[in-house]
Amino acid sequence: MNQNNSNPQVAYFCMEFGLSEEMPIYAGGLGVLAGDYLKAAREAQFPMIGIGILWAHDYTEQYINGEGRPYDVYPEFDYPMVQDTGVSVHVNVRGEDVECKVKMVDCYGNVPLYLLDTNIPGSSHGWMTNKLYGGAAQDRLAAEMILGIGGIRLLRALGLEVDLYHFNEGHALFAGLELIREEMEKNDHRFDLAWKKAKSQIIFTTHTPVAAGNEIHDHNLLNYMGAYNGLNYEEMCQIGGDPFNMTAASLRLSFKANAVSKLHGHTARKMWQEIPLSTPIISITNGVHEGTWQDKRMKEAFDRSEDLFAVHMTCKKELFNYIAEKTGQVMDPEVLTLGFARRAAPYKRSDLIFRNSDLLEPFISHGKLQLIFSGKAHPNDQLGKDIIADLVKMDQKYGNRVVFLENYNMEVAKLLVRGCDVWLNNPRRPFEASGTSGIKAAMNGVLNFSVVDGWVAEGPQHGVSGWLLEQAARQSEVWDQDEKDLQELYQVLFREIMPTYYQDRERWKEMMLSSIDMAQWQFSSARMIREYYDVMYRPTFQALDYWEVAPYIYPGWLEIEHQPQITQ
Template identity: 65%
Template sequence: MQYQQQKTLPRVAYFCMEYGLHPQLPIYAGGLGILAGDYLKAARDMGLPVVGIGILWAQDYTEQYIGADGRPYDVFPTYDYSFLQDTGVTVTVNVRGEEVVCRIKKVDQYGNAPLYLLDTNYPGSRHGWITSKLYGGSNQDRVAQEIVLGIGGVRALRALGIEVDIYHFNEGHAVFAGLELVREKMAQGLSFQEAWRAARRQIVFTTHTPVPAGNEIHDHGLLQYMGAYNGLTYEQMKMIGGDPFGMTVAGLRLSCIANGVSRIHGEVARRMWKEVSNSAPIISVTNGVHDRTWQDPAIWDAYQKGQSLWPAHQAAKQRLIDFIRQRTGTPLNPSALLVGFARRAAPYKRSDLIFRNTSLIEPLLLNGKLQLVFSGKAHPADEHGKNIIADLVKMDRRFGDAVVFLENYNMEVAKYLVQGCDVWLNNPRRPLEASGTSGMKAAMNGVLNLSVVDGWVAEGPQHGISGWLLDHVIEKNAAHWDQDAEDLKALYHILVNEVIPTYYEDKDRWGRMMRASIEMSREKFSAHRMIREYYEQLYSKGGRDPERRTFIHITSEGMDVFQSVLPEAAH
């Protein structure tokens, strides 16, 4: 195979509803936003031609605290974003027959590739409701927000003079950008089908979850009323998204290639969407995390120097314990095993699984062998999710200093947890955890995963070497087995017979496992690896043309880009 050096890379515009870059800019709800923030940071590190497109949310998704009754309640502070750079550029979109003016702010101060945020919530605007609250309000609010993100986002790129080769829709919220690209090409004289084909060559799409609630659908009457048709007809919109209009279906039909966010999720997504005609092929690009954001520098320094990881780990653990005591008053023991669990409050994540046999877990908690720390948020309108949190708070109050629930989960809390816990617990129902990046962050800090095999875990930790896997001890019938019952037995078995004895009786082995965890995760589950694969498999011509493929090689001196050219005989 011959290689020709290529001097330029495709210019990418990355569309996402939320971005988690820094606690100072709370325009994220959870994992999707943190992933998007890590993506932009990795793009900046690597000098890649990437810009982000998003929305400047006036209010926090939610600050969620625990009331005296043990139930979570929500606070929605409004933030002063005057510290952000105003580009002075505006664009308009049509919502419910009215012209909505969107201001554009620029964010690049968090070590990230440029992020442009559209804002309708400013003095004198009658449409501040649109960008008021992330994932808040009615279906009309949601469609209006998606019009601003998608249609407004493309128009913002034009107004800013930013040239784009590839439009990456990170989740279905962004797909109205594809309608704007189709509209632009039809305005140039192409037929609808020609415009659709031309737009598809520039669009890639990432689907993030097999959970139905994460794959949004809209009534066509609502879309037409809100202005989302953007000049297209009902028949044209139906061809793109079906009836009702599926945002994931539209993403698959508007893109030339799509991806799931782990190997398992790619397989699940292909089965899940196999009946969608005219769909883009779905490959797998496993998520990754930004190491410099999430990895403790002292842990990385000790790892690189071949030194014991234990002093750096204990220092991080003490920082977490101090943080917990400051927040809750609970004095944890730095010498006792500390297991962490922090997730969005969703039933399939099974945050309460470890408590389902209290006769077994209670002695471990009361004799000081085990400490548990939990954190998480529920959507403000999700009463089921709030019940999950309330149940964890009950365990906190029942077991005193052995169980802690940290309220108002956010980037700051997450960083303390993934650096300071001893073990990271992950037990979702398979195959609903599409990827799961918190365990990657923990692994990079030598925090050992105790997990089911789902999402990224199927590609990473090895049982007894760099973590522990529940599936390793489950004897399951291939056709029928009770996940909850079998996983609970496996969790207790591994915790009692492997994790606890190793922690208290074999610190040398624990240290070797920590080192193996860091070695396993540092590159394989980094955002830098993720974005290289995006360029190689989705963005480059090779992602869409098997005869050509772009390879990115990162060295200490920068980035080399090569394009492979197959010999003539292979054509």
């Protein structure tokens, strides 16, 4: 165990990591956040390692076909930047012994990230780490068992001493079951003591305020897959209920848990308030890695009090050159340009701005407004693909004034958050847990135009460092907000944003300055990781000092009742 009480050694588990566009083992915001986190740990010299999976194929490369619909391509990658440690671990899945090679990458300014890989020549188990979030429930469970159980075993195999285990989302839950199994072997198979010990070392971050995004599994399938990992049905029910809820189980297994913005904290506490034995949920707002997302020229201009708009126009032209190269569409850098890039999901309302074309169309057709969209849908999400197809129709309708950029990834994201003038974000509140793309834009002086949800409730001020759509924040029934939000969106766009851009350039520059000033520390990954150490890691680690004596001096410490039939 780390003897430096101020900085415990943390193993950070996540299903995906977005370190670079050349290493596509990420799907979106969760993975990019995890990659930024590992970079912040390296810069701050915090003792941390990452645990993930080396996916054989990209999550998906997604392009548009001749009918205007997205289709998926899965190239296989060699990952020359990844090192083979020469170590393998084994996990029992469906009664079969699965070998997992342990790889490592640390070349992107990150602390070491260890990756489990079942794509071994001659093995029949490559499907388990084939595609991120791909396949059916068995595929998902197999991958999660590799991540969790295999992740703990790789730590043991490499001799890496760890004080705390941080689960970034419920995908890593099976690491907790492996810790329990280890402790049961040491404590005469006492499940209650093993649970207490495992709980004292686990941190959990929940990201998903949408109920459908929280995984639930049937116990018959869990048992068939070998996910019980030495536990029985009653013990598994005490942890995750029946059916087995991965988020609820993670909340019961963790010593401390957090949401990823203050508003998300309110939502998550309400969501999970009925879960017996759940740890309380606090809030630590997400941040992004400046070195990855903030244009160096913009940072230098900000630090030297130089002309931010001139640098911005350079970034804007670079974005437009990329668009011309990829699509043949020529956009005008003098025209106000809104950007929108998100995962294709109904609550994000990517088409909201188009819902009254009679009002919007004159501004587009007369060259006063341009829009750029990008994003991916999950390969199996036909509704998400319908959303993208609708955006492509707008691209086809408006020519060079509306563009949909296919195959959204970190490269495209960097261009967009630096080159657009305004960053549009209009989800149905309160379903945006954080929304880090807006932070990346703000760090580059791109002004946010957003519903007050996620991080936005803590950052931009209306008319000072961005513009806010506040109707949803004043109303209790969020699903009736579309029309009200649309009316407010047009009012702010036509009466405030456009006049400022075209008639008051000095004020626009001042707002850019305020945006960067607001974002670059308060919403940085450097601030975020320090807050995790201050609020989550150190207090949890200090509490570990009591573990050896507390069960004897304080018999009720971390008391876990016997509740064999907890249901959701």
